[in-house]
Amino acid sequence: MRWSLTQLKKFSNESIAVNEKVQFKEITDRKDVLGLSGTSVEGEMHVGANRIGVALTIDTVVHMLDSRTSENIEVPLHIESYEEFDEEAEETDELDENVHPVTHTLDLEPVVRELIVVNLPNVVTESDEVPAGGSNWSVMTEDELADEEEQKVDPRLSKLKSLLESDNENKED
Known part of the structure; x- marks a missing residue:
């Protein structure tokens, strides 16, 4: 060449x-x-x-x-x-x-x-298998992540959350 x-x-x-x-x-x-x-x-x-x-x-x-x-x-x-x-x-x-x-x-x-x-790929895999997890971490779906984030409420904001819930109940009545 x-x-x-x-x-x-x-x-x-x-x-x-x-x-x-x-x-x-x-x-x-x-x-x-x-x-x-x-x-x-x-x-x-x-x-x-x-x-x-x-x-x-x-x-x-x-x-x-x-x-x-x-x-x-x-x-x-x-x-x-x-x-x-x-x-x-x-x-x-x-x-x-x-x-x-x-x-x-x-x-x-x-x-x-x-x-x-x-043009070499940085990451390549033929495996469809999702890693199981390791020490102090695990693999979760986006839905599981969203549920977990909803459940975690900063203790300083817990009073505000109760106000929001009561406000939603008042609107439904």
């Missing part, structure tokens, strides 16, 4: 098909990401005078730890992106996040790697 600019200039104002299979050894230092299956990178490269636009479609399967059970699960990723590589841009220029400066060679691997890392 690396081309020299002189090689690409031969296809000025034309489109070049990109169809690559990439195997990344490590993609990130996150502990919940165990690895990737083969990554498919497809797309089209449009070579212009000073800019090269690349429409990318990335498909891969990420092996991750389930957030609840810590079991190995497979998470499919499908990413579509349009990236531009500009010969006149400098590293110090403030560029849009999809515009990359390029000097002698156009290398898609770092861009593909970054797109995968950015």
Whole structure:
């Protein structure tokens, strides 16, 4: 996935098909990401005078730890992106996040790697099981929470609650 600019200039104002299979050894230092299956990178490269636009479609399967059970699960990723590589841009220029400066060679691997890392889910689970609870905490539904909050009345406000209840009884009569 690396081309020299002189090689690409031969296809000025034309489109070049990109169809690559990439195997990344490590993609990130996150502990919940165990690895990737083969990554498919497809797309089209449009070579212009000073800019090269690349429409990318990335498909891969990420092996991750389930957030609840810590079991190995497979998470499919499908990413579509349009990236531009500009010969006149400098590293110090403030560029849009999809515009990359390029000097002698156009290398898609770092861009593909970054797109995968950015699109990794933070929390992933295949389990429908709700955690049972732990010491000093438990899992409850929203209805149970609402009932519990209704029952808890600040002792300083208990007199006001009785006034509200008596006012409601007077309105009903």
